[in-house]
Amino acid sequence: MFKKILKRDGREVPFDETKITDAIFKAARAVGGEDRQTAMELTIEVLKLLKKKYNGQVFGVEGVQDIVEKVLIEAGYARTAKAYILYRDKRTRMREAKGELMDAVAEILEETSRENANIGNSPSAKMLQIASAASRQYYLSRLLPEEMSLAHSKGDIHIHDLDFYGKTLNCIQIPLDRLLQEGFNTGHGYIRPPKRPTSATALAAIILQSSQNDMFGGQSFPFFDKQMAPFVENEDENEVFQSMEALVYNLNSMHSRAGSQVPFSSINLGTETDEASRKVTRNLLLAFEAGLGKGENPIFPNIIFRLREGVNFNPGDPNYDL
Incomplete structure (x- = not known):
């Protein structure tokens, strides 16, 4: 016929009427139906309407689906029609998400600006952005409740770090003292406890780096x-300053x-009054204030100076001078 x-x-592409039967039967089975013969009979009604409407002209998939819905409803199969409509809507949203993803990838590959100061434009940075775009589309179309997905897409709410939804934990407070006193394993070998401040701060950076790779937040x-x-x-001020720098x-x-991001790190200090702790605080603040090699402002760590009466x-x- 077609x-x-x-x-x-x-x-x-070649027209295959069995695909109409399969779609109707799949919708029927979703609501408890098991009669494929009925699906075949309904397909015949669909073909009749297609012939009447298009009269030999080539028609599209959407036109067929519109007529399938019409036939199901008029034949009294309201539950099957609803299941068919819901499945059709789901497939539509999946196609749209795929199209949006491809558009996002194209934009990322062409983009040269840095929206996030901690993400550059290197090949690995581009790969991160593409993976993030794919993850967001997957979560919006497959995992999140529809009302939340729509609210996020419309801008009514914003799901922060959506690209990591369902992957891992967010942030953590790291017990630095325990790791430095007992040593630790990053997965590729055991690290012995340090003895000097320069070694201790070097390992502190490695701890932040290793932990960051297992999480997405600070x-x-x-x-x-x-x-x-x-x-x-027992170290002089210069040695401590060098280690903090x-x-x-x-x-x-x-x-x-x-x-190619650096660790999203925060350091809390300011409330310990013994001289060794004050020495740590004083020299870290001085090193941070001095900036990087040519005076550039450091992106990290975020220094959180706690205040207490x-x-x-x-x-x-006692620590007012700090």
Whole structure:
């Protein structure tokens, strides 16, 4: 009866009426139906309407689906029609997501700007952006509840770090003191405990780097001054400054995350009043203030200086000078 059908991409392919029967039967089975003969009879009605409407002209897939819906509803198979419509809508959204993904990939490959200061335009950075775009489309079309997916797409809500949804944990506070005292394993060998401040800060950077590769959010040392204090007690100011400067350099140059990103790191300090902890805080702040090699502002670490009355908040407090 019909020789050709027009696909959505513009290609003409041989018409196969069994595909109509298969689609109707699949929708029927979704609501408990098991009679393929009925699906075949409904297909005949669809073919009659197609012949009447198009009269020998080549028609498209959407036209066939519209008539299938019409036949199902008019024949009294409302539940089957609903299942067919829902499946059709799902397939439509999947096609749209695929098209949007291809558009996003093309834009990424052409783009030369840096939307995120921590992501460059190197080949690995492009790969990260493409993988992120694919992940977002997958989660929006396959995993998230439809109402949440639509709300995000319309801008009613924003799901932060959507590209990592379902992959791993977000952020963590790292017990630096325990790792430096006991040593640790990054997966490729055991690291012995350090003895000098320069070694300790080098390992601190490696700890942040290793942890960052297992997560997508920020990595933090909660009590850096206290945790680093044992390694600086008997060291002079210059040695401690050099070790803190090395830490700042490492955290801004170790392109260890996907996309050539440096670790998203935060360091908490400021409330320990013993001299060793104060030495750590003072020299890290000085190293951070000095900037990188030509005075550039460091991107990381985020330094979180905690305030507390009686410690550093008011003049006369032991850490007020810091």
